Each structure stands twice: as C-alpha cells, then as structure tokens.
Amino acid sequence: MALRSESLRITMDALITAEAWEDLVSFIQGNWTELLAQDPMSAREALEALPDEVLVAHPRASLAKGYLDRIAPGDHAHTMRFRKATPAGPPRGVFDELVQLSIRATARRASGEYDAAEKMAREARELLDAAESSDREQMQQALPEMTYAWGYVRELAGDLDGARREFVDSYDIALMIDDQMGRARAAGALAWVDALAGRNTEARAWLARLPEIGDAWWAGRSIVPAQLAEVMLLIGTFEFDEARRVLAQIDLRPARERWPAHKLLSALLVDSHVDAVTILAEIDAASAAMPDERAERGEGAAFLAIARHRLLAKLGSQSAARLELNGVVVPPSSLGAKMIELWKIADDARSGRVERVERSATALTLSPAASPWVMVAALALKAGAESSLGVPTASRTWESAVALANREHLYSALAVGDGREIPTLMQSSSESLPPEIAAHILRTAGSRVHDPFLALTPREHVVLAARLRGLTVGETAEAVFVSVNTVKTQLRTVYRKIGVTTFSQLKRAASMHGYIPLPQDDGG
Numbered sequence: 001m002a003l004r005s006e007s008l009r010i011t012m013d014a015l016i017t018a019e020a021w022e023d024l025v026s027f028i029q030g031n032w033t034e035l036l037a038q039d040p041m042s043a044r045e046a047l048e049a050l051p052d053e054v055l056v057a058h059p060r061a062s063l064a065k066g067y068l069d070r071i072a073p074g075d076h077a078h079t080m081r082f083r084k085a086t087p088a089g090p091p092r093g094v095f096d097e098l099v100q101l102s103i104r105a106t107a108r109r110a111s112g113e114y115d116a117a118e119k120m121a122r123e124a125r126e127l128l129d130a131a132e133s134s135d136r137e138q139m140q141q142a143l144p145e146m147t148y149a150w151g152y153v154r155e156l157a158g159d160l161d162g163a164r165r166e167f168v169d170s171y172d173i174a175l176m177i178d179d180q181m182g183r184a185r186a187a188g189a190l191a192w193v194d195a196l197a198g199r200n201t202e203a204r205a206w207l208a209r210l211p212e213i214g215d216a217w218w219a220g221r222s223i224v225p226a227q228l229a230e231v232m233l234l235i236g237t238f239e240f241d242e243a244r245r246v247l248a249q250i251d252l253r254p255a256r257e258r259w260p261a262h263k264l265l266s267a268l269l270v271d272s273h274v275d276a277v278t279i280l281a282e283i284d285a286a287s288a289a290m291p292d293e294r295a296e297r298g299e300g301a302a303f304l305a306i307a308r309h310r311l312l313a314k315l316g317s318q319s320a321a322r323l324e325l326n327g328v329v330v331p332p333s334s335l336g337a338k339m340i341e342l343w344k345i346a347d348d349a350r351s352g353r354v355e356r357v358e359r360s361a362t363a364l365t366l367s368p369a370a371s372p373w374v375m376v377a378a379l380a381l382k383a384g385a386e387s388s389l390g391v392p393t394a395s396r397t398w399e400s401a402v403a404l405a406n407r408e409h410l411y412s413a414l415a416v417g418d419g420r421e422i423p424t425l426m427q428s429s430s431e432s433l434p435p436e437i438a439a440h441i442l443r444t445a446g447s448r449v450h451d452p453f454l455a456l457t458p459r460e461h462v463v464l465a466a467r468l469r470g471l472t473v474g475e476t477a478e479a480v481f482v483s484v485n486t487v488k489t490q491l492r493t494v495y496r497k498i499g500v501t502t503f504s505q506l507k508r509a510a511s512m513h514g515y516i517p518l519p520q521d522d523g524g
Contacts, residue, residue, distance in 0.1 A: 005038040012046040021054045032141045037181040044068040059096045095139040102146045114157035114298040121150040144174035144182030158299045158334035188226035195232035198373025200408040220254030236410045260300035267307035276314040297329040302336030319453045338374045349418035351455040358385035376413035387421035399431035419445025452498045463490045
C-alpha cells in the first residue's frame with residue numbers, strides 16, 4: 001500500500017511540475033478512491049496547485065478541494081462545513097450536479113437545516129437513479145462517498161429507513177470497486193442504524209462485515225458508529241459493564257455530530273446520581289452552543305430529549321423528565337418519534353394510567369413497519385396494561401414480546417415500563433427467557449421507583465401548582481376560577497394520590513421528586 005501511495009504522489013508531482021493541469025484533474029478523478037483512502041493530503045496539495053481558472057472550469061475539482069479541506073488530516077483548519085475558497089463553475093453534467101448537491105446537503109446538515117439537507121439528498125438520489133449507465137460508470141469511484149453522505153443526512157434528519165437504503169447502496173458499490181474505506185464506513189453506519197432500531201441480528205452481521213481498519217487516517221470516522229452499535233447491542237442484553245467500557249473508548253473527534261447518540265447511550269447506562277448530574281450538565285452546555293435548529297429538530301434532538309428524560313428520572317424527577325419529551329420536531333413516522341412516544345407510555349404505566357397505556361401501546365404495535373425495538377417495548381407495555389385490567393390476552397401479548405426479544409437478543413426493551421405485572425406475566429407465559437435475563441428484569445421491576453405526581457389530572461396539577469407557589473386556598477380558587485370547596489376537594493384527592501396528610505409533607509414530596517407542574521390531557 002505504501003508503494004502504491006508513493007507512486008500516486010510521484011505521478012501527481014510530475015504533472016504539477018509540467019503544469020499539465022487537465023491531465024492532473026483526470027488523474028485525480030481516476031484514482032480518487034485510492035487517494036482518499038491512502039494519501040488524502042497529497043491529493044489536497046495537488047488540488048491546491050491547480051490555478052483558479054482550472055478550478056472554475058472543473059467544478060468537481062473545486063468541490064473535491066473543499067471536501068478534502070474538511071476531512072483530510074493535517075494542521076490546516078478543519079470545519080464542520082465544506083469550504084470552497086474558489087467558486088465552482090456551473091455543473092457540466094450529472095456527475096457535477098450530484099457532487100454539488102452532496103456538498104450543499106452536507107453543509108446544510110452540519111448547520112442543522114435538516115429539511116433542506118434531506119430535500120437535496122432526495123434530489124440527488126432521484127438524479128442518480130435516472131442517470132445513464134455511462135454516467136454511473138464515470139462517477140463510480142465517487143459513489144460510495146456520495147451515497148454515504150446522503151444516508152448520513154437522512155439519518156440525522158430522522159429518516160432511518162431512507163438512510164439505511166443509502167448506506168446499503170454505498171456498501172455494495174464500495175465492495176464492487178474494492179473501496180475498503182467505503183466498506184468500513186457504510187458497514188459501521190448500517191450496524192448503528194440496525195442496532196438502534198433493534199434489528200440486532202442484522203447489526204451483528206454488519207459488524208462482522210467490517211474490514212480490517214488498522215490505523216488508517218479514516219479509521220475514526222468509520223469506527224465510531226460501529227462502536228455505538230456495539231454499545232447498543234450490549235445494552236440489549238443487560239451487559240452494562242462491558243457497554244460502559246466500550247463507550248469510554250469512543251473518540252468523538254472524527255465524528256462530532258454523533259455526540260447526541262453518545263449521550264443517549266451514556267444516559268441509558270448511568271448508574272449513579274453524580275454521573276446523572278454530570279451528563280445533564282454536559283448536555284446542557286453542548287446544546288447551548290448548537291444551532292437552534294439542530295438542538296430542536298432531527299434525530300439528535302430526539303436522542304437528547306430521551307437522554308434528559310432518563311437522567312432526570314434517575315434523579316427521581318419523573319414529572320420534570322416527562323416535560324423533556326415535549327416539543328421535539330421529528331417526522332411522526334420516524335424511530336425517534338416512536339421512541340419518545342414509548343417513553344411517554346412508560347411514564348403513564350408508572351403512574352397507573354393503564355387504560356391510556358393499553359390504547360397507546362396497541363396503536364404503536366399496529367403502526368406500519370414498526371422496528372423490533374418499538375414492537376418489543378410496545379408489546380411489553382400493552383401486556384402489562386392488559387394484565388392490570390384483567391384482559392385475557394395479556395399472556396399472549398407478553399409471549400409475542402418475548403419471542404421477538406429472544407430472536408433479536410433485545411431484552412432491555414421488555415423492561416421499559418412499570419414492571420409491576422411482569423412477575424405475573426412471566427409465570428403465566430409459555431415463552432421463556434434465559435434465566436439470567438429473567439432474573440435481571442425481575443430485579444429491575446422490583447426496584448423501580450414510581451412517581452405519584454404523574455397520576456395527577458391536569459386540574460389537580462393547576463391547583464397544586466398554585467398552592468406550591470404560596471397561594472392560599474382562597475387565592476387558589478380565585479386564580480383558577482373555581483369555588484373554595486372545589487379546591488379543597490381537589491387538594492384532598494392530591495393528598496391521597498401522593499400518599500401524604502399535611503401540606504408540609506406534600507411540599508417535601510414535591511421536592512424529593514423534583515416536581516414540576518405537568519400539563520396533560522384528561523385521557524385515562
């Protein structure tokens with residue numbers, strides 16, 4: 001490999017010395033995959049040598065230069081955006097159009113403009129699908145990188161199914177042209193999106209397809225999603241210590257946009273209040289520096305909302321945790337939206353809203369193309385609610401959840417709910433879990449803390465919030481436009497639900513649970 005890299009460099013140096021600019025552009029284009037994998041700095045230096053008029057005449061060369069400015073190792077300033085010191089000329093064909101769309105989509109992705117970025121990625125895909133076979137052959141060397149870029153855009157926008165299709169295409173083309181870097185990058189990304197969705201069998205298969213990476217300059221970009229996938233798989237089988245060890249090894253510097261996923265996994269693995277507070281502070285500090293759109297939209301925003309939810313729940317602030325799941329802008333059909341919905345249902349289960357849990361979980365099990373993670377968790381929540389309600393199908397529902405969990409080794413999804421009905425369901429089920437898995441789920445169910453404030457109705461929340469602000473019973477009645485007797489009745493109900501008998505005890509309970517008034521609808 002070193003000899004081939006030296007040969008490429010010698011040829012480019014000779015062409016630069018001869019000022020054979022057209023030949024140099026053709027040579028870089030024809031050897032792009034090898035240059036990118038073996039010696040990106042030499043390719044960058046060769047493109048730096050091109051006169052401005054040549055860069056303008058060859059839009060691809062200008063954009064390739066900006067691309068290498070962004071990713072190549074070295075002392076030059078790296079950026080999250082593609083930089084173009086020399087403006088590219090107008091596109092001269094399908095290849096040029098695809099390159100420009102890819103560059104623009106990636107720049108929009110980096111700034112959190114996911115809707116615009118995804119629109120460009122879709123446009124690029126349509127253009128490629130309509131291209132002539134001769135055009136596809138001409139751009140074959142660049143296709144693994146471009147299709148991966150489109151997939152990454154769609155992943156961060158929340159469209160994991162679309163991302164997966166692009167990553168598979170990227171892997172297949174890279175395999176066909178023997179692009180080791182492209183194979184590693186796509187296989188790692190596919191392992192991550194499959195593990196995230198709970199397609200654990202497929203995720204393990206993609207991890208097995210990872211080529212030997214070694215210490216190549218591009219190793220970090222490829223290995224991070226594979227490591228995230230490995231952590232997610234370990235969480236699925238409750239191997240938390242090993243998952244923490246792998247997570248601690250991840251270096252996010254080559255893949256900074258993956259940090260929300262890293263924080264989500266950190267939150268799922270947190271085992272102490274001190275660590276929970278530390279991770280919350282890290283998320284808040286990093287979020288403050290993010291573009292507003294990236295902080296509120298897309299897959300990363302969903303990950304951070306769930307991470308905050310789990311961390312606050314760990315700290316005992318279930319009501320505050322619930323608020324974190326509101327206001328995230330993700331496509332309703334996306335995995336991120338369904339994960340958020342599942343954690344909301346799990347909160348309802350802990351507060352005893354079993355009718356609502358049964359309705360909502362059933363709706364999720366009927367959603368088209370639900371991922372295994374969504375399906376296992378929704379079936380487990382549905383089974384728990386049915387058992388509480390005395391519905392005779394509870395055992396059959398639990399058996400369906402266990403069968404899918406066994407197939408995918410996806411056991412953590414069984415334990416997202418309230419857990420109080422799990423012992424009964426296990427005893428009545430003909431579908432068995434591995435003994436160590438069953439024991440862990442039973443321990444988790446037995447240790448779960450239930451936040452009584454989640455059981456309050458919206459009107460009870462309003463009355464309680466007014467009293468906790470220091471208003472008297474009479475002032476509360478005025479503030480919420482009801483009679484004093486109505487306020488007293490609602491307060492008695494609040495006391496009963498929280499399990500206290502005096503206002504002082506109520507204030508202590510609110511402080512202990514990190515209570516924040518929670519707007520809810522009246523269902524269930």
